[in-house]
Amino acid sequence: MQRYQMYIDGQWVDSAGGEGLDSTDPYTGETWAVIPAGTASDADRAVDAARRAMTTGPWATLSASQRGGFLRRVADLITANADRLANIEVRDNGKLLAEVRGQIASVAECWYYYAGLADKVQGATIPTEKANAFAFTTREPIGVVAALTAWNSPLWFATVKAAPAMAAGCAVVVKPSEFASASTLELTRLVEQAGVPAGVFNVVTGLGADVGSALVDHPDVAKIAFTGSDATGIRIYQSAAKSLKRVALELGGKSPTIVFDDADLDLAATGVMSGIFGAAGQMCAAGSRLLVHTSVKDKLLAKLIDLASDIRMGDPRDPRTNVGPISTPPQYQKVLDYLEIARADGARCVLGGKPATGPDLGAGQFVEPTILVDVRNDMRIAQEEVFGPILSVIEFADEDEAVRLANEIPYGLVAGVWTSNIARGLRMSKALQVGTVWINTYRTYSYMVPFGGTKRSGLGREHGIEAIDEYLETRSVVVSTDDGPPVNPFVMR
Structure with a gap:
């Protein structure tokens, strides 16, 4: 029996409540692992760690190229451990091993892709109608991201949220499905091995009602990235609206x-x-x-x-x-x-x-x-x-x-x-x-091509360059080029 712990602030920890959830192999019907049943206090600790990591921690002071270097190391380790990751995911959710192996190759490539994009995020200089002002923009990380993922492709869903968010400079808290958390926790071992600073990548397992809701409602979470059913997505959207959180929802379809x-x-x-x-x-x-x-x-x-x-x-x-x-x-x-x-x-x-x-x-x-x-x-x-x-x-x-x-x-x-x-x-x-x-094709995905839906299928886009924009805010900076004070300080310049 494999017993897992959660990963918060660079430490492997048990749930605050000490309870666990069984993970059952869909093919054999056998329970093969126990994952922590996280609580709201576990979610609070993870969000606090993420906030500190991207404000006062080393993640905040690294250059974009240095952040990309950490993502590349994660990708290298995924490549080296692909077979083990694939077998664990199959044991957790019953997908074909042949398909999961191919998907994990794409998982590694996705981390490489956003590693390369990390230092390509650019602002712009803006000519204005004012002769005495110089204006430019910067792109800033949006804040702490809560990534809530589904059971059918947990490694992929965690990657297409965490990799662009981290490339943008954000810190993340991943809450995988209670039905399939093991492969995400195994990925976390590789994130730790890659040397990613504490608090940048956290994983809190457990039930949606306990952990997911706590993350959605947390005042220090700036963005919710969710994959799952439209019914759950609507509830998340409604809750997030109370504090004007940004939301990306990859929901269902009837294609x-x-x-x-x-x-x-x-x-x-x-x-x-x-x-x-x-x-x-x-x-x-x-x-x-x-x-x-x-x-x-x-x-x-x-x-x-x-x-x-x-x-x-x-x-x-x-x-x-x-x-x-x-x-x-x-x-x-x-x-x-x-x-x-x-x-x-x-x-x-x-x-x-x-x-x-x-x-x-x-x-x-x-x-x-x-x-x-x-x-x-x-x-x-x-x-x-x-x-x-x-x-x-x-x-x-x-x-x-x-x-x-x-x-x-x-x-x-x-x-x-x-x-x-x-x-x-x-x-x-x-x-x-x-x-x-x-x-004249179907199921032809690429991590380089934006993916997302309309109507009840969701909001926002994952994959491609557009995905990193989901985790960035535009900041405008205006600098006066005048030498002296304004002629009339009570009139808008």
């Missing part, structure tokens, strides 16, 4: 994959399958709605059923496995509940539709890859995020109807468009109300 009659159906079928059955559908960008032109629906559906019927479920550590377990018991039950909701609303199942069983399925927390037809866009299964391997198929007759169906949902995270007509692809990229449009 459309739109297949036109001129698309390469073999490529489209593979993309659609990857977008909904990859990671067992447990991703905010899951392509859970297939909008397909009426003339090619039957042909595409036959290809999808053929491909999905060969999906191999099983141990996420086995390289032959395509789909692993649902990560948590509550999420497993939620997926099953939505299958019943869909049937009650009139959807018809043409593939899957029930719990998966078999000798290779461990503790049995698996759901069959499922395809639903006869789905209307106003059904709950077409409007609400499931976070599981359920694809809803909806027909359209022309481009205008495809746009209408795609946009008539409360979410706006991503969309996929499959067409051989590049002009149509570009038209769709402007018409779709989402943060990212993938054309």
Whole structure:
């Protein structure tokens, strides 16, 4: 049994309350680790440490290039420990080892990327209409950042928040999901080993009601960066508004994959399958709605059923496995509940539709890859995020109807468009109300490309140069070039 501690002000500590939370392997069903059940007082200590680190501590006095050097050392250590990190994350959340290994390579590259950006943050000189004044701007760290992350990709979510925040000069307090905290704590060991000054990177584990709420409400937290459900994101937004905290929210989606009659159906079928059955559908960008032109629906559906019927479920550590377990018991039950909701609303199942069983399925927390037809866009299964391997198929007759169906949902995270007509692809990229449009591809992420949503899918952007701007304030400085006092001190100059 692995027993973890939290990391506050450069020290590994137990929870103030002395309690712990079990971490269970989603595949085996076995409890393999205990993490501290943090309290509000633990959150207070971490925020205080972060505030001191970036005001009176060494982080405040380092040059931007020196801060970048620490981030590079973190990246080096992630690269050297990638396999161990990957295996721990798989044990914590059940994602495929093959996918997590690739993701951790990107995690390291992301730390390198923001290490390089740290000393590229620049202000500007501004010509004004006043002959007797010189004006310029500087970019200053926004303050202490609370990073609240989700269970489906904890290392990635911690990185895309902490790395740009630290590059900007901020200090962070990370609160990982109580369902998957171990890999974040292992990353913290590497941050410590890299020599990052005490208080700059803190991790407080525990329940959202205890730790997350305390961080959101803390007067010394300047920015909340959250990944999770839209319902929780709305509550955070409401609480943060009371003290005018900055907020970045990467929330849910009900993303459309739109297949036109001129698309390469073999490529489209593979993309659609990857977008909904990859990671067992447990991703905010899951392509859970297939909008397909009426003339090619039957042909595409036959290809999808053929491909999905060969999906191999099983141990996420086995390289032959395509789909692993649902990560948590509550999420497993939620997926099953939505299958019943869909049937009650009139959807018809043409593939899957029930719990998966078999000798290779461990503790049995698996759901069959499922395809639903006869789905209307106003059904709950077409409007609400499931976070599981359920694809809803909806027909359209022309481009205008495809746009209408795609946009008539409360979410706006991503969309996929499959067409051989590049002009149509570009038209769709402007018409779709989402943060990212993938054309003839899906799940093609880059830490260099901004990512985020519209509507209930969130606020702000992660990844790329825009992400570092999320953690900076612009300060204007105006210097008088007059030699003497003003002619009239009571008149605005």
